[in-house]
Structures are given as structure tokens and as C-alpha cells.
Amino acid sequence: MQTYDYIVVGAGSAGAAVANRLSTNPRNKVLLLEAGRASHPWSFIPIGMARLIANPAANWLYASEPEPNTNGRRIPVPRGKLLGGSSSINGMVFVRGQAQDFDTWAQMGNRGWSYAEVLPFFKRMESYAGGDDTFRGREGPLRVTNPEPRDPLFTTLMKAAAQVGIRHNPDYNGASQEGIAMSQATIAAGRRMSTARCYLDPIRKRRNLHIETEALTEALVLDGKRCTGVRYSIAGDVREAQATREVVVSAGTINSPQLLELSGIGQPERLQNLGIEVRHALPGVGENLRDHYVPRTRWLIGKKGITFNDRGRGLGLVHEAMRYVLLRQGMLAMTGAPIRAFVCSREGLEAPDLMLGWIPMLTEPSARGPRISRQSGVTLYAHPMRPESKGHVHITVADPRRPPAINFNFLSSPPDAELTVRAVRIARAIMTAPAMIPFQVSEVAPGADRATDDEILDWVKQAAETTYHPVGTCKMGSDPMAVVDAQLHVHGIAGLRVADASIMPTLTSGNTNAPSIMIGEKAADIVLNTAT
Ligand SMILES: Cc1cc2nc3c(=O)[nH]c(=O)nc-3n(C[C@H](O)[C@H](O)[C@H](O)COP(=O)(O)OP(=O)(O)OC[C@H]3O[C@@H](n4cnc5c(N)ncnc54)[C@H](O)[C@@H]3O)c2cc1C
Numbered sequence: 001m002q003t004y005d006y007i008v009v010g011a012g013s014a015g016a017a018v019a020n021r022l023s024t025n026p027r028n029k030v031l032l033l034e035a036g037r038a039s040h041p042w043s044f045i046p047i048g049m050a051r052l053i054a055n056p057a058a059n060w061l062y063a064s065e066p067e068p069n070t071n072g073r074r075i076p077v078p079r080g081k082l083l084g085g086s087s088s089i090n091g092m093v094f095v096r097g098q099a100q101d102f103d104t105w106a107q108m109g110n111r112g113w114s115y116a117e118v119l120p121f122f123k124r125m126e127s128y129a130g131g132d133d134t135f136r137g138r139e140g141p142l143r144v145t146n147p148e149p150r151d152p153l154f155t156t157l158m159k160a161a162a163q164v165g166i167r168h169n170p171d172y173n174g175a176s177q178e179g180i181a182m183s184q185a186t187i188a189a190g191r192r193m194s195t196a197r198c199y200l201d202p203i204r205k206r207r208n209l210h211i212e213t214e215a216l217t218e219a220l221v222l223d224g225k226r227c228t229g230v231r232y233s234i235a236g237d238v239r240e241a242q243a244t245r246e247v248v249v250s251a252g253t254i255n256s257p258q259l260l261e262l263s264g265i266g267q268p269e270r271l272q273n274l275g276i277e278v279r280h281a282l283p284g285v286g287e288n289l290r291d292h293y294v295p296r297t298r299w300l301i302g303k304k305g306i307t308f309n310d311r312g313r314g315l316g317l318v319h320e321a322m323r324y325v326l327l328r329q330g331m332l333a334m335t336g337a338p339i340r341a342f343v344c345s346r347e348g349l350e351a352p353d354l355m356l357g358w359i360p361m362l363t364e365p366s367a368r369g370p371r372i373s374r375q376s377g378v379t380l381y382a383h384p385m386r387p388e389s390k391g392h393v394h395i396t397v398a399d400p401r402r403p404p405a406i407n408f409n410f411l412s413s414p415p416d417a418e419l420t421v422r423a424v425r426i427a428r429a430i431m432t433a434p435a436m437i438p439f440q441v442s443e444v445a446p447g448a449d450r451a452t453d454d455e456i457l458d459w460v461k462q463a464a465e466t467t468y469h470p471v472g473t474c475k476m477g478s479d480p481m482a483v484v485d486a487q488l489h490v491h492g493i494a495g496l497r498v499a500d501a502s503i504m505p506t507l508t509s510g511n512t513n514a515p516s517i518m519i520g521e522k523a524a525d526i527v528l529n530t531a532t
Helices: 013-022 046-052 099-107 115-125 152-163 195-203 252-262 268-273 314-327 414-431 434-439 453-463 513-530
Strands: 002-009 030-033 126-128 142-144 179-182 209-212 215-223 226-234 237-249 296-301 339-343 354-359 377-384 392-394 405-407 441-445 496-498
Touching: 002 013, 002 226, 013 030, 013 195, 013 237, 013 513, 030 237, 099 115, 115 126, 115 513, 142 195, 152 179, 152 339, 152 414, 152 434, 215 237, 215 252, 237 252, 237 513, 252 392, 296 414, 354 414, 377 414, 414 441, 414 453, 434 441
Parallel strands: 002 030, 002 237, 030 209, 126 142, 237 496
Antiparallel strands: 179 339, 215 226, 226 237, 296 377, 296 441, 339 354, 354 377, 392 405
16 A cells, blocks of 8 residues: 555646645645646637536536426536646636635635635735736736626626726726626636646656656545545556645545545445445535526627627638637637626625626527527526525435535525626626627517516526536535535545635635636645644
């Protein structure tokens, strides 16, 4: 059996950062286990996202259970399954969230997680040329860039937003989030900046870091109430590795609770019913699942040559391909939603509570998520940023290869429904503002005939999906449903921490890659500072 100081399970947004920082000291021997492959050809270029969203070679391809407020639909839950995890398949939009998000975590009793205390980790992780030095990092491993809004579609959308009172914000990751802006991107020189690329590629030569890919961790090895290692399999060959200091689980919001449950840590009755020996009762494992439930409003654009539907066909596509090859620019080098706005649902709010994101092409819903339409238009998603509805993720069999059951309980908290309708109304106001008239815009979905709140909500239940931001299933805190403490120790088990999006007690205001990487950075710092 191999012995390491630290074992990190999962090489995703958080896990890659943890492994990098723990192995900086050559005396720390680190094993990083990743269930997926080393890479996928489509994970290098931004447009490749479209080829990874439903690709079993790089994606766990989960789906939620049918529930009342999805009208019985299963919602696709893609998750990255390769080095870099979901940062290798995601939309590359870079949003930290609001200061209030982290201050809320601290107010819940999580010492060390206020905005002032996490800001140094946000700065340390990034290399970004814009913004203010107070807020932005210049020398971190993760390259973040700021595309120029030269495109006529983007400048017109900004004008339309201004006409309904949404001002331009030069840095929504700076002092204030409110306003509309081009999405900051984990893209540089036309390449995706995943954590595989930014945190792992530069340190491949470290002799004290051993990375195993296609290595599925099947269980944690426990000696009483101490975690001493992991059991994992590569191509059917089952192995064990020992951790003399700690195991850090960074398998993500779906797989981290799965691994705890498979190892006998969770709700006793649930585990017993599956024939799993209860090693430690922890009722919060798999609970507190939160995600953004997102209606995608869809708009036809009559003016030709404006949208990416038009420009992604025939000669337009040849032009875009040339632009990409020669300049590393254009539609092949963009984030999934290149413009976003953070807006307040009503006057008097201290900070925005809604996010809108424009996809510069018309998409259509399909069983595997949105796909590109043959017609020309734009897709505009609009949703509350801090939904209160909570669901859960639990295993249904004692088999690491079987997907857990995912129940979101979307819209179970009434304010979520009200805010979602409000977000759709703001989307409508922008798309019908005077600046849009020359584009000959017409509403496809929800459709102008859906006028009342109830009609809009009815459509949301039929059509909404997620923007792939599940968090919270190994919640940080000190209440009975918390799974980890503020030092990310699993309550009641020595030598075991969780560090990934699953520890977020609440959703951050925006996309979740940046905060997940910050969690990885901070986790490594905590581990190194408590090492004896
Ligand atoms: C399609 C998509 C689009 C998105 N778009 C954006 C966006 O534009 N901007 C943004 O900020 N966020 C976006 N997100 C969300 C963001 O990428 C995630 O919140 C973030 O990557 C989560 O990081 P994590 O470390 O918690 O998990 P992950 O990055 O998912 O990492 C978990 C890793 O653990 C591995 N693993 C799981 N189980 C095991 C096991 N048993 N053994 C070994 N390895 C295991 C997985 O294969 C994976 O590599 C998107 C996500 C998806 C899926």
C-alpha cells in the first residue's frame, strides 16, 4: 500500500487548487485521485463547451428526479469528469459573488469566512489586468480576462439595459456587483483556463505530487472515528492508499456526499436500509442542496447577420474560424454567456438579487439541455441569485458506480417563485426597450400571450433548467445539519475534510467556479496552518 501525507479526492475546481498548494512544500507527499480522464480535446477551446455538455467522455451526465415544480421533468445535471472537473467543461464565466454572501457565512458562525477574510484568497488565485488593486489579484495561477464589447449585438444590449435603468459596471467583481457588463472570463489567448491548465499543468514535474486519473475513489478507509486513507479502483483493479495526515474530499456537490455515504457517514436509517454499516451518524450529509433554477427566455431577431446563429453558419462560420485561428478572438473564443447583468428586483435593496445572462444565439430545450436553434435570435436567462429552496442528494444503492438521486425541490420556498417571475419581467423590459427595435425582436418564450404572474410561473415550471451551480450538500456550520466545521473538518471524524462547492452553506450571488476555487485555496491554507 502506498503512503502519502495528504490524499485529495477529485481534481476539480477546488481539488486542483488544494493539491497544488499542499504540494508546494516538497516535503509534503500528495496523492490526487481523479475519476475522469486527463483531458478531452474539446476542453481546450471555449466553443468546445457545446461538445462537452452531454459528452460521457468528460461528464458524469447526472439528471435530477422528477418533481412537481419541474412538471415531472428530469433536469440535466452535467458535472465535469476529467482533470479540472467542472472547470474543464463549464461556461468560463468568472463571478465571485457579493461581499454579503461571505459575510452571511461568517454570521452563521463560520469564523474566517467573512468577505474581508476570503478576499485575500480570491486575489491570490487570479491574474487579472483590470479593476482596482484593493479587490483584484495580479499574479495568481488562474488567468481571468475581460472581453471588449465591440460586437454590435453586445453594444445594443447594453444600450437597451441602460434605457431601463441598468448602468454599466466596469468591474462586477470589485467594489459593487450591480450593473451590466461583459462577462469576465477564465479564457486567455483563446484557450479555456481550467484549474487543470492553471493549477496542475505548471506543476506536473513536482516529484512529491502523484496524480492518478481514471481512478474512482470507492470509499474512505476509517479506523474508528479517524480517516486513514481511501480505497480506489483503476480499470477494475482495487487499491488502497494511506494518508498519514489527512484526506481532503473535493469530489463536488454530487459526489462528495455520495462518497461519505458509501463510507458509512450520513443518516443512519438511510445507510442501514442500504446495508451500509454506519460508521458515523451525520444527518446533514446530502441535505441543503441548492441550485439556480433558471428560465431561459428566447427571442427571435429579424435583422440578419447579428446573432451567432447567423454567424455560425456557412461563410460566417469560415470567417469566425479564421478569426479564431489568426487572432484567437470571436465567437469560438467566448464564454457561454458573454453579457450579464446583476439587478435589484425592487428599489431599496442593498445589493442585487437577480442575475441575467445573454447567450448570443437562440437555443431550444432538449432532453440533454439546451441546443442551438436553426432560427436566429438570443437566449436570455434570468433568475434569483440566492434561492431559498433546498433539496438533497442521496445514494440509492451501495455502489459507487451508480448515480445518486438528486432532488432539488425547486420553488418550494415561495419567494423564489415570486423573484423568478420578476426576473422574467425585467428580461422582457430590456428586450423590448427602444434600442432593440432595429433588431426586429419578437418573443418566443415565455411568449407574449403569457402575461400574468401565474402564466409566467406556469411556463417556468414547464421550461426552466439550471445553470449548473449545485452547492451545499456538505454544509459548513455548527448546527446539527452541518457536515463540516469552519476548518472544513468533517464533524466527528479526525483526518477528514471536505473542500469544494458542497461546503457552501448558501448559494453565492452568481456563478460558482470562482468561489469553489477560493474554497480550495483557503482549505489548503487551513490545512497547512494546522499541520503539526
Ligand atoms: C456545464 C457547466 C457550466 C458551468 N458554467 C459555469 C460558468 O460559466 N461559471 C462558473 O463560475 N461556474 C460554472 N459552472 C459551475 C462550476 O464550474 C462549478 O460550481 C465548480 O466547478 C465546482 O467545483 P467543485 O470543485 O466543487 O467540483 P468539480 O469541479 O465538479 O470537481 C469534482 C471532481 O471530482 C471528481 N470526482 C467525483 N467523484 C470522484 C470519485 N469518487 N473519485 C475520484 N474523483 C471523483 C470529478 O470527476 C471532478 O473532477 C458550470 C458547471 C457546469 C457543469
